[in-house]
Amino acid sequence: EDKVVQSPLSLVVHEGDTVTLNCSYEVTNFRSLLWYKQEKKAPTFLFMLTSSGIEKKSGRLSSILDKKELSSILNITATQTGDSAIYLCAVEAGGFQKLVFGTGTRLLVSP
């Protein structure tokens, strides 16, 4: 059974801190790993990592895929209160384009 696990489940930091969120996976026929940010409604896309693109960066956010370790990290530097959200990791596996989501990490950035 395909599985995606995220850690920690929740995290509280102060504004300005740097955080690292973890995602590990065990899936059949890995295709890509995606990170999403979810606030009050549906998830919004952050990054997609594949075998040909294992590192992505956008502003204060960056992500790395380690295919050997079957894991990925999402880094957020100089955190802001607006970064408070649930961060979801999802893996696309198999041949049907469906995503398997991890448990999510709930991040709270306090002022």
Added chain:
Amino acid sequence: GAVVSQHPSRVICKSGTSVKIECRSLDFQATTMFWYRQFPKKSLMLMATSNEGSKATYEQGVEKDKFLINHASLTLSTLTVTSAHPEDSSFYICSARAPNTGELFFGEGSRLTVL
């Protein structure tokens, strides 16, 4: 603006009634759409893959007769929760993949409350 639109965003119904949720891809044609369910403080759980013009593919443990999925056109998939019970109360989210970029877009979600 939204690329995938879901309607209604919020619905309250009585036990035993049926509720239909629509998912529309606005900027592209989607042969495949996905329906997820999310419980409070939990992650998204894939319920089924909706295939245009054919039957949906349900994940293990999801009742086909309870959660009816219809994908009658390339831009519309519907999820009908039949004979709803309070335990069906949840946040339902659909998604569709843009054919040119492969990016997955999510609808805004529909919060169902069954009294």
